[in-house]
Amino acid sequence: MNKIILFNPKSANWKHRIPNSILQIGASIHNKLEYVFVDGNLETNCWNKIKKYLTTNEYKYFAVTVMPGMQLRQAIPFSKKVRESFPSVKIIWGGYFASNQYKVCLESGFVDFVINGPGDEAFPKLIDALEQNTDYTSINNLIYKNENQIVKTNKSDLLDQDSLPALPYEHLNKFYPIEKYLGKTFLGKKTAAYHSSIGCPFTCSFCAVVPIYNARWKGKSAKNIFKDLMYLKESFGIDAVEFHDNNFFVSEKRTVEFSEFIKDKNIKWWGEGRIDTIDKYEDDSLALMKEAGCKMIFFGAETGNDDILKQMDKGGTQSREQIISFAKRLRRFNIIPEYSFVLGLPAESESKVYQQINDDIKFIREIKEVNPDTEIIIYVYSPVPTEGSELYKQVTKAGFKFPEKLEDWLSPSWENFDLRKNPLTPWLKPYMIDRIKNFETVLNGFFPTVSDYKLTSLQRKLIRFISSWRYKSGFYALPYEIKFQQRFWLKYRQPEIEGFYSE
Numbered sequence: 220m221n222k223i224i225l226f227n228p229k230s231a232n233w234k235h236r237i238p239n240s241i242l243q244i245g246a247s248i249h250n251k252l253e254y255v256f257v258d259g260n261l262e263t264n265c266w267n268k269i270k271k272y273l274t275t276n277e278y279k280y281f282a283v284t285v286m287p288g289m290q291l292r293q294a295i296p297f298s299k300k301v302r303e304s305f306p307s308v309k310i311i312w313g314g315y316f317a318s319n320q321y322k323v324c325l326e327s328g329f330v331d332f333v334i335n336g337p338g339d340e341a342f343p344k345l346i347d348a349l350e351q352n353t354d355y356t357s358i359n360n361l362i363y364k365n366e367n368q369i370v371k372t373n374k375s376d377l378l379d380q381d382s383l384p385a386l387p388y389e390h391l392n393k394f395y396p397i398e399k400y401l402g403k404t405f406l407g408k409k410t411a412a413y414h415s416s417i418g419c420p421f422t423c424s425f426c427a428v429v430p431i432y433n434a435r436w437k438g439k440s441a442k443n444i445f446k447d448l449m450y451l452k453e454s455f456g457i458d459a460v461e462f463h464d465n466n467f468f469v470s471e472k473r474t475v476e477f478s479e480f481i482k483d484k485n486i487k488w489w490g491e492g493r494i495d496t497i498d499k500y501e502d503d504s505l506a507l508m509k510e511a512g513c514k515m516i517f518f519g520a521e522t523g524n525d526d527i528l529k530q531m532d533k534g535g536t537q538s539r540e541q542i543i544s545f546a547k548r549l550r551r552f553n554i555i556p557e558y559s560f561v562l563g564l565p566a567e568s569e570s571k572v573y574q575q576i577n578d579d580i581k582f583i584r585e586i587k588e589v590n591p592d593t594e595i596i597i598y599v600y601s602p603v604p605t606e607g608s609e610l611y612k613q614v615t616k617a618g619f620k621f622p623e624k625l626e627d628w629l630s631p632s633w634e635n636f637d638l639r640k641n642p643l644t645p646w647l648k649p650y651m652i653d654r655i656k657n658f659e660t661v662l663n664g665f666f667p668t669v670s671d672y673k674l675t676s677l678q679r680k681l682i683r684f685i686s687s688w689r690y691k692s693g694f695y696a697l698p699y700e701i702k703f704q705q706r707f708w709l710k711y712r713q714p715e716i717e718g719f720y721s722e
């Protein structure tokens with residue numbers, strides 16, 4: 220009567236990844252409590268599955284991981300149904316959406332507890348307290364409602380990541396064959412998702428990691444990452460890894476050690492890092508990374524405007540000049556920089572907002588000149604509740620408000636907000652969004668992504684040919700002919716929404 224359902228709501232339509240959030244929470248209770256995994260990505264009738272478990276009356280906890288976007292489409296209605304049909308079941312949410320938007324979650328009436336940030340200690344302690352009927356109010360990293368008051372307990376220091384229990388891959392494999400999570404991508408035939416560190420030492424004011432981790436970061440040792448990857452290679456034949464860390468490359472020493480370990484193992488890898496951090500790496504380290512299989516690195520370039528970089532509190536030393544020179548530098552090592560830009564930040568006037576967008580479009584073109592291999596990803600700025608930051612103050616002052624009810628997040632406009640496609644921010648006018656989107660279409664046409672390995676060289680040439688007059692002349696409006704081609708051929712370009720193109 221005290222079993223637990225660990226639920227990963229559907230997060231993508233295809234290309235499913237190892238659900239590391241529930242896997243890690245599973246590790247925290249493994250061999251202590253009975254639990255099952257339910258992965259919405261791999262279920263055809265997910266609610267039936269959950270209902271079937273619950274009707275046995277053996278399950279007392281419905282624990283859900285929630286990031287913004289698509290996951291809400293199952294997390295919200297399923298939690299609501301659990302509350303209505305099985306009112307004694309406790310509902311616990313964790314993950315980035317739950318931690319950042321905890322107020323709407325708890326006000327919904329169907330979320331009992333939010334785990335605020337890492338759940339490795341908080342989750343087993345909470346279950347223990349609920350089972351023993353003892354006091355849970357002193358458990359760190361917990362948010363709950365006491366009468367009408369929302370209570371947030373203290374945050375714990377980040378745990379030594381090497382001290383965490385082993386991930387229960389075999390247990391997951393009983394519910395969903397791990398093979399199903401190892402897609403073919405441009406990195407390799409069997410690509411695993413792995414998470415080797417938590418948090419991030421920086422405080423960019425637009426970033427959802429900041430309110431949760433407050434500039435803290437802890438990583439597993441290179442040796443332990445290697446050990447886990449070798450287990451995945453030997454047991455399931457992986458030949459590629461996507462590191463899902465917010466910031467994999469914080470420590471040059473760790474990256475170099477990891478590269479030494481992995482270099483003869485024929486594994487290609489990708490991760491996310493910062494330009495100013497990796498620009499400090501020695502040439503030898505970059506050469507070693509390449510030799511060790513590092514194919515591409517994702518960077519938040521954000522903008523070519525030094526004032527906005529400051530406004531974003533990008534920290535460190537990142538500047539327009541460095542973004543350009545670093546793209547050039549990585550070219551020497553044959554590592555592809557994947558630069559993401561955030562366009563559409565607020566400014567004092569409408570014309571200034573538009574000018575900033577146009578300046579960044581020019582800047583992106585400059586980067587393509589120094590390193591045409593650079594992959595460009597464009598986001599439209601969507602605020603995150605980094606309360607207290609200058610940017611957030613500016614955003615609220617300009618009239619932006621988050622939804623007040625949890626279910627409002629399911630409306631199509633807020634879903635698009637999550638995808639950073641249509642930000643509902645009052646300072647961004649439709650013609651500005653069109654400008655960004657049209658430029659993106661032409662850019663992607665002229666420089667088809669390498670991550671879509673299925674695109675033949677003939678198709679690439681044709682799309683490039685069709686797009687070339689627009690790219691060269693800078694005339695981006697209404698690029699329907701390119702969109703038409705892309706719909707058929709260009710499968711995927713923004714790995715953060717659905718992951719790299721894969722099958």
Ligand code: B12
Nearest residue numbers: 230236239240282284288289313314315337338427465715
């Ligand atoms: C993998 C991933 C995806 C995959 C999901 C694949 C899958 N398997 O489901 C894909 C590529 C589909 C994806 C998409 C999106 N993602 Co995403 N994603 C991630 C990523 C890189 C890793 C998540 C992960 O596995 N982490 C590893 C686990 C171990 O860490 P964790 O989730 O933090 O879990 C710990 C705690 O949070 C807590 N916890 C988490 N869940 C639970 C549940 C319970 C019950 C408990 C008790 C505790 C708990 O305990 C865990 C262990 O300590 C994160 C960044 C990151 N490093 O986490 C972004 C991240 C979560 N994504 C983010 C976003 C914004 C998106 C998108 C909405 C939009 C976009 N344009 O990028 C899309 C939306 C998807 C959609 N289709 O609608 C943001 C969320 C920011 C925010 N505003 O809250 C993140 C943080 C990236 C970022 N830095 O901006 N994503």
Ligand code: SF4
Nearest residue numbers: 419421422423426465
């Ligand atoms: S470096 Fe990246 S993960 Fe870290 S705070 Fe900035 S945007 Fe967020």
